[in-house]
Amino acid sequence: MPTALVTGVTGQDGSYLAELLLKQGYKVIGMVRRTSTINFDRIRHIQDEIEIAQGDLLDQLSLISILQEYRPQEVYNLAAQSFVPTSFSQPVLTGEFTALGVTRLLDAIRIVDPSIRFYQASSSEMFGKVREVPQSEDTPFYPRSPYGVAKVYGHWITVNYRESYDIYACSGILFNHESPRRGLEFVTHKITSGVARIKLGLSKELRLGNLDSRRDWGYAPDYVRAMWLMLQQDNPDDYVVATGETHSVREFLEESFGHVDLDWQEFVVQDDSYYRPAEVDLLVGDASKAGRQLGWEPSVSFGELVRLMVDADLEYWQRQLKRDAASSA
Numbered sequence: 001m002p003t004a005l006v007t008g009v010t011g012q013d014g015s016y017l018a019e020l021l022l023k024q025g026y027k028v029i030g031m032v033r034r035t036s037t038i039n040f041d042r043i044r045h046i047q048d049e050i051e052i053a054q055g056d057l058l059d060q061l062s063l064i065s066i067l068q069e070y071r072p073q074e075v076y077n078l079a080a081q082s083f084v085p086t087s088f089s090q091p092v093l094t095g096e097f098t099a100l101g102v103t104r105l106l107d108a109i110r111i112v113d114p115s116i117r118f119y120q121a122s123s124s125e126m127f128g129k130v131r132e133v134p135q136s137e138d139t140p141f142y143p144r145s146p147y148g149v150a151k152v153y154g155h156w157i158t159v160n161y162r163e164s165y166d167i168y169a170c171s172g173i174l175f176n177h178e179s180p181r182r183g184l185e186f187v188t189h190k191i192t193s194g195v196a197r198i199k200l201g202l203s204k205e206l207r208l209g210n211l212d213s214r215r216d217w218g219y220a221p222d223y224v225r226a227m228w229l230m231l232q233q234d235n236p237d238d239y240v241v242a243t244g245e246t247h248s249v250r251e252f253l254e255e256s257f258g259h260v261d262l263d264w265q266e267f268v269v270q271d272d273s274y275y276r277p278a279e280v281d282l283l284v285g286d287a288s289k290a291g292r293q294l295g296w297e298p299s300v301s302f303g304e305l306v307r308l309m310v311d312a313d314l315e316y317w318q319r320q321l322k323r324d325a326a327s328s329a
């Protein structure tokens with residue numbers, strides 16, 4: 001039974017990747033950082049099937065100790081400060097987690113077992129002010145946020161350790177991917193949760209920032225499959241993972257409010273406080289290399305993604321309403 005370590009297992013991608021690895025017969029070690037309140041909402045259903053190891057990307061010794069104790073063959077580094085606006089207000093902390101954290105983990109691998117296969121969660125945010133359309137593995141980076149800058153560092157240190165120390169290290173340049181498990185602060189889930197609340201009479205408005213930016217939005221479970229495929233090849237490499245379609249935030253609004261027969265323009269309020277100091281206007285990926293070499297392709301369309309997220313939020317808020325009604329009866 002192979003063993004895999006997943007950092008960021010409590011996050012959106014970590015939870016889906018842990019499910020996939022369990023299905024493939026792996027022993028899964030999920031690294032979690034110490035918090036005063038346990039935050040296992042996304043992994044509660046598999047909590048008994050995985051092992052939890054305490055560690056932090058800020059703490060070198062914890063990373064070395066986990067590798068020494070569990071001896072994984074594969075390490076997926078999904079942990080990061082992943083919210084772009086926070087990277088503007090906490091740029092140094094973002095650099096510590098999202099940039100230097102990658103080096104700490106790669107150094108732990110180099111010290112404990114350089115034969116470990118390593119996946120780094122790189123991001124289309126690295127393309128930022130895009131140099132070409134669509135963006136591929138060969139497109140130059142031009143990050144537009146401290147988060148994007150930190151991810152560029154994480155990407156290149158992964159390439160550098162591969163070339164310097166012969167580590168099987170891959171960087172997956174993943175475009176935005178979403179699901180009902182997406183953090184509520186990200187625009188897709190903020191919108192679909194808002195739509196459900198408005199439909200059920202729990203909210204009257206939805207406050208948003210820039211509606212013109214365009215993203216290549218895919219479905220998270222498809223994207224974790226690409227991560228796993230990258231570590232199963234003969235040679236390590238870097239891959240763009242994307243749908244190849246781009247849509248504006250406005251289109252996301254039309255589709256999601258339209259799904260419940262509402263007109264988004266009656267409910268959305270534009271709020272300057274959600275604008276960023278620098279914006280990434282347009283992302284659209286060319287995943288043809290992943291298609292050719294990994295046999296990967298997305299399985300969920302933009303419309304399907306929006307609808308499944310709205311439906312999941314409607315179900316969630318309906319359940320909450322029933323619970324509230326039962327407890328006040």
Ligand code: NAP
Pocket residue numbers: 007008009010011012013014031032033035039055056057058077078079080081082083097121122123124173174175176177178183
């Ligand atoms: P997410 O939901 O924000 O999850 C981030 C995870 O990192 C959480 O489990 C968090 O733990 C953990 N973490 C944060 N700081 C840590 C630290 N110092 N030590 C240990 N763990 C720490 O992110 P996601 O959407 O699943 O994304 C996974 C990875 O892919 C991230 O690296 C992200 O930057 C990258 N990425 C995401 C997308 C996307 O569209 N989702 C696209 C490209 C790249 P807590 O639960 O304790 O906070």
Ligand code: G4F
Pocket residue numbers: 082083084122123124125174175176177185186187188190207208209210211213214215249274275276279280283
């Ligand atoms: O959902 P977002 O916050 O995602 P963003 O900034 O594209 O970053 C996500 O995708 C990256 C991959 O490219 C990941 F690496 C990163 O970790 C993260 O998962 O914002 C999307 C767009 C932006 O242009 C933003 O300005 O939506 C716009 N937006 C408009 N109103 C908003 C809002 N974003 C948020 N979060 N909240 C708003 O109210």
